[in-house]
Amino acid sequence: MTQTAIERGTKWLTEAGLRPTRQRLALASLLIGDGKDRHVTAESLFAACAQSGEKVSLATVYNTLRAFCDAGLMQEVVVDGSRSYFDTRMDDHPHFFWEDTTEIVDAPADQFRIAQLPKLPANAELSRVDVVIRLKRV
Known part of the structure; x- marks a missing residue:
């Protein structure tokens, strides 16, 4: 690990209010x-x-990823019931999921529009909308 990576990680x-233990x-x-977002x-x-x-x-990796999500540092992207990815990019954005390689990448958010959502139940507020666009290579 570089000193820059350690400093970024510590900050x-x-x-986020998490103690920077050795493992975290x-x-x-x-x-x-490295300053880049990743899945x-x-x-x-x-x-x-x-x-x-x-x-x-x-x-420990599983527990730490969960703690990072709970602290608002990452978001979990569930592709199906058995596959979760963790994303360091926290703004709202869709994802492409390549079924052949099981790779997930950010899709261009500026090209994506949701025209209408269904009416929410009276006792609910929208938390977020997750969009995973599944792709097959041709």
């Missing part, structure tokens, strides 16, 4: 250390962590 965590900082540095699965982040030489269990 990211502390601004290692994962945060991998997620946002990860728990398994892909676990592999990246192992490749970087950090010792973090898969259970």
Whole structure:
């Protein structure tokens, strides 16, 4: 990990009110250390962590990703009941999901419009709308 990645990770965590433990900082540095947004699965982040030489269990990765989501640092993108991705980009935007490679990427938000949503129940308010556009290669 570079010093810049550690500094970015520390700032990211502390601004969200999370204590920058060694494990959180290692994962945060991998997620946002280069300043780029990314989509990860728990398994892909676990592999990246192992490749970087950090010792973090898969259970810790899952728990930490959940804590990051709860703190508002990331959002979970559920592709189907068995597949979740975690996105460091927090603005509202759609996603493309490539079924052949199981890769998820940001779709251009400026090209996407929702014309109308169904009427919400009386005791509800809209939290967010998740859009995953599934793609097949031709």
